[in-house]
Amino acid sequence: MKSKIILFALAMLSIAAPLGGGCGKNPFSTRPSEDPLSTGGTYTDPVSADIALDNLFYAYNERNLGNFTRGLADNFTFTFDFLNITQPVGTTGWEETEESRIADNIFRAADTLILNWSVSQTDIEDDSSATYYRLYEITVITGGSPAETTVYLGESVFYLNVTEAARWVINRWDDRHRTAEQYSWADLKSRYR
Amino acid sequence: MAILVGFSYNYDTYVWSDSVQVRHRFGRQTTWGLDGGLSATQISSSDGIQRKQRFISGQTFVQHQLSPQWSIGLTLAQRRHRLEELADRHYVFSDALTELKYTLSPLSWVSQKTGLSIAGRSAGDASTDDAGLTSETAAQVETRYWRDRRWQVRGTLNVHRLHNIPSVEGRWGLVTQGEFIIGDSLSMIVDDSYRQTRYYPQADNYQMIAEQRLRQGHFLTLASGGWGDKVFWGVNTECTWRRETYAAINDDILSTAVLPMGLRQSSRGYQLKLGGTIGDIGGVNAAYGYAETDEDFGADVKDQNAKTGELELQAYLSPGATDSLSVRALWKVVSFYVPPDSAFFTDRDLATRLAEVSWSHRHSPAWSTTVSFSYRGLRQAFISGLWSGNNNFNDIYLCEPALVWRPMPALKINQTYRIQANYLSYDVEKGQPQPERSTLYRRGESETLISLSPLSHSIFELRYTYRYEDFGPLIWREKWNQQVSWDRRSHLAGWSWRIKPHQAWELTPGLHFEQKRAYNHEEEENKTVRVPRTTFVRRMIDVAVSWRPTHGHDDLQLSGSRRIQRSSSGPKDISDWVELTYRRHW
Numbered sequence: 001m002k003s004k005i006i007l008f009a010l011a012m013l014s015i016a017a018p019l020g021g022g023c024g025k026n027p028f029s030t031r032p033s034e035d036p037l038s039t040g041g042t043y044t045d046p047v048s049a050d051i052a053l054d055n056l057f058y059a060y061n062e063r064n065l066g067n068f069t070r071g072l073a074d075n076f077t078f079t080f081d082f083l084n085i086t087q088p089v090g091t092t093g094w095e096e097t098e099e100s101r102i103a104d105n106i107f108r109a110a111d112t113l114i115l116n117w118s119v120s121q122t123d124i125e126d127d128s129s130a131t132y133y134r135l136y137e138i139t140v141i142t143g144g145s146p147a148e149t150t151v152y153l154g155e156s157v158f159y160l161n162v163t164e165a166a167r168w169v170i171n172r173w174d175d176r177h178r179t180a181e182q183y184s185w186a187d188l189k190s191r192y193r
Numbered sequence: 194m195a196i197l198v199g200f201s202y203n204y205d206t207y208v209w210s211d212s213v214q215v216r217h218r219f220g221r222q223t224t225w226g227l228d229g230g231l232s233a234t235q236i237s238s239s240d241g242i243q244r245k246q247r248f249i250s251g252q253t254f255v256q257h258q259l260s261p262q263w264s265i266g267l268t269l270a271q272r273r274h275r276l277e278e279l280a281d282r283h284y285v286f287s288d289a290l291t292e293l294k295y296t297l298s299p300l301s302w303v304s305q306k307t308g309l310s311i312a313g314r315s316a317g318d319a320s321t322d323d324a325g326l327t328s329e330t331a332a333q334v335e336t337r338y339w340r341d342r343r344w345q346v347r348g349t350l351n352v353h354r355l356h357n358i359p360s361v362e363g364r365w366g367l368v369t370q371g372e373f374i375i376g377d378s379l380s381m382i383v384d385d386s387y388r389q390t391r392y393y394p395q396a397d398n399y400q401m402i403a404e405q406r407l408r409q410g411h412f413l414t415l416a417s418g419g420w421g422d423k424v425f426w427g428v429n430t431e432c433t434w435r436r437e438t439y440a441a442i443n444d445d446i447l448s449t450a451v452l453p454m455g456l457r458q459s460s461r462g463y464q465l466k467l468g469g470t471i472g473d474i475g476g477v478n479a480a481y482g483y484a485e486t487d488e489d490f491g492a493d494v495k496d497q498n499a500k501t502g503e504l505e506l507q508a509y510l511s512p513g514a515t516d517s518l519s520v521r522a523l524w525k526v527v528s529f530y531v532p533p534d535s536a537f538f539t540d541r542d543l544a545t546r547l548a549e550v551s552w553s554h555r556h557s558p559a560w561s562t563t564v565s566f567s568y569r570g571l572r573q574a575f576i577s578g579l580w581s582g583n584n585n586f587n588d589i590y591l592c593e594p595a596l597v598w599r600p601m602p603a604l605k606i607n608q609t610y611r612i613q614a615n616y617l618s619y620d621v622e623k624g625q626p627q628p629e630r631s632t633l634y635r636r637g638e639s640e641t642l643i644s645l646s647p648l649s650h651s652i653f654e655l656r657y658t659y660r661y662e663d664f665g666p667l668i669w670r671e672k673w674n675q676q677v678s679w680d681r682r683s684h685l686a687g688w689s690w691r692i693k694p695h696q697a698w699e700l701t702p703g704l705h706f707e708q709k710r711a712y713n714h715e716e717e718e719n720k721t722v723r724v725p726r727t728t729f730v731r732r733m734i735d736v737a738v739s740w741r742p743t744h745g746h747d748d749l750q751l752s753g754s755r756r757i758q759r760s761s762s763g764p765k766d767i768s769d770w771v772e773l774t775y776r777r778h779w
Contacts, residue, residue, distance in 0.1 A: 023483070024481070024483045024502060025483055025500050025501065025502030025526065025528070026502055026526065027481075027502040027503050027504045027524040027525055027526050028504075028524050028526070029526070029544075030526055030528075030542035030544050030572060030574045031528065031540075031542055031574070031576055032576075033574050033575060033576050033577075033578075033581040033584055034576065034577055034578035034581055035578055035581070036578055036580075036581040036582035036584070036620075036621050037578040037579055037581075037582070038579070038582050041582070041583060043583075043630055044630070044632075045615075045617050045630075045632040045634060045664070047634055047662075047664050064580070064583065065539050065541075065580070066541065066573055066575060066580060066583040067583060070573070081244070081276075101497055104497060104531070104539055107539075108531075108539070121205075122764075122766070124766075124768070126731065126756075126758075127683075127685070127707060127731075164591075165569070165589045165613070165615055166613065166615065166634060166636055166662070167615075176244070190453070193453065193454075
């Protein structure tokens with residue numbers, strides 16, 4: 001009995017210690033929103049792989065975080081070649097939570113963001129997966145006086161899967177430099193990581 | 194001794210993965226070992242660029258046992274990494290280390306490695322060499338006492354005193370686990386590490402040197418117990434921490450585009466569990482979890498904090514040997530908070546609601562039925578008016594009846610139906626006559642799988658699936674109504690035959706066929722007309738061969754596929770896949 005009490009006390013202590021007195025969150029309701037000032041961006045229900053990729057294209061151009069994150073799979077990974085990446089040790093990519101956070105940082109920091117891309121190889125599609133190759137050019141203009149304009153060039157390979165809900169999501173995004181001198185999408189993301 | 198040979202080819206990518214491991218004992222006290230590995234990837238792109246990566250590693254070592262406690266060793270190791278992409282880069286790391294190890298018990302020991310390290314790097318025309326002394330200290334102490342309670346303390350300290358790129362890495366951890374009385378247990382795990390390392394921030398330039406300092410760790414407690422045999426509880430808590438800072442070491446100007454920003458992250462959370470059993474026929478479980486994360490990027494306004502609350506309820510009932518019922522419900526809200534002074538205010542909540550019911554009944558030993566129903570509701574809500582136009586509900590309903598019929602031991606028939614409806618409705622479009630983004634997607638599917646195994650070494654499977662899908666905008670007229678924009682009908686058929694002509698050999702040929710036809714729905718003279726949109730046809734043939742001799746030393750897997758597909762919207766496509774793996778150990 002004594003051991004039980006000690007165990008229970010230790011367990012309670014381990015709750016109280018990290019939370020500084022204990023707190024929780026209501027799992028049933030969300031916070032109230034302000035009335036919308038706009039219709040909220042270009043987004044189509046991704047019932048095919050090409051629509052899912054179009055959604056990502058528009059989400060980036062419209063800096064729309066909500067539409068961007070909805071297009072990523074839960075097990076999403078972003079990987080890149082190692083050409084100019086500045087992280088010191090062991091960084092070869094990241095996962096969905098990090099990707100969303102980086103996109104949020106980029107969208108917040110950029111005053112203007114323009115993404116253009118073109119097909120670089122034939123798309124590969126089957127019933128439940130698809131692979132798209134895109135050559136891209138991203139122009140980012142950030143504030144300040146004078147404003148800073150940076151162009152990012154490269155090739156991205158998008159691997160998409162269909163979910164249980166029959167929606168297409170991006171589960172892997174592989175980024176490659178086009179030349180050694182030019183910044184790629186991975187460099188843009190690393191800068192705002 | 195073990196050998197692994199692996200090769201695969203897939204569209205434009207070739208992958209090789211080979212390794213060898215050799216161990217040999219000279220008497221009872223001396224062991225010699227050799228480890229080698231090769232990993233290579235080649236990607237051929239249509240832009241004409243051949244992207245090749247090669248990793249080669251090898252090491253040989255000798256260990257000699259001086260006494261039951263003391264041992265000495267010598268290790269020679271080399272790692273080569275070559276990236277042949279746009280700029281050819283080559284890295285070579287070599288180590289020569291002596292080791293002295295003192296073993297108090299199988300779980301408690303201390304070891305010290307000392308030696309010389311040499312590093313060479315080249316990228317295009319630039320190259321640099323580095324050399325210095327290396328010291329690696331590792332220790333672990335573990336005690337076990339009454340009723341398997343145990344304490345373990347472990348630590349490592351690695352110091353690489355190279356001239357250009359030195360590094361120091363320390364790590365320590367504490368684990369304690371124990372069962373205090375029967376059924377009750379408490380575990381605590383602490384892990385903390387610190388690393389201070391220099392690096393070249395530009396891969397094609399060795400002029401700039403930067404330093405990263407990283408501190409990270411976690412503290413985890415797991416407690417569980419029960420009151421009698423009927424009620425049990427659990428309490429888990431976890432804290433994590435991470436701190437990164439970066440600094441320029443030499444006098445070159447490092448712009449913010451080159452040097453990462455530092456950060457401070459932490460998280461805290463707990464989970465409470467309560468459950469019980471109802472006699473021998475069922476049980477209930479409930480769990481509540483809370484977690485919060487904080488970020489601090491210093492002067493950069495990109496911090497984002499999050500809070501998560503989650504409640505999960507589960508119940509299961511098996512009143513007899515032929516029936517079972519399970520119910521699961523989950524409510525979860527994740528709230529993201531960004532600094533209110535940010536120009537791009539993206540505070541948002543993501544809510545999930547989940548309900549699942551599954552019932553199965555065995556009518557007879559040869560016939561059983563399962564019916565499952567699930568609902569998943571996802572809510573995305575931005576707080577700012579700038580983005581709240583994206584607020585939406587995504588409701589998915591799925592009903593899946595299935596039956597399994599086994600009329601004779603050699604024949605099994607599975608029949609499954611899936612009916613799904615997915616409503617995506619945006620708050621701002623409620624009441625609009627022509628919404629642009631609110632949609633309804635419906636799918637109905639019937640799948641039949643027949644397995645025939647007349648002989649013990651042969652299984653023949655035949656599969657056919659018919660699928661109907663339609664999609665269109667949701668229009669609000671007192672309630673959401675669907676207007677079909679397109680529909681798609683798919684036929685998927687295939688067979689495979691697994692044959693074992695010999696105990697060691699297995700051969701599995703297969704053939705698959707798929708046809709999809711999509712139609713647009715267009716209005717013509719107040720009538721809806723189906724206009725053909727796309728047709729897609731695919732044939733796929735595949736063969737797999739497996740060889741596993743009974744002595745267990747060899748394992749060979751070889752598979753190949755050819756896919757031929759044609760779509761009305763694109764050219765004919767023929768693709769091949771090949772994969773080979775061979776393992777041998779003795």
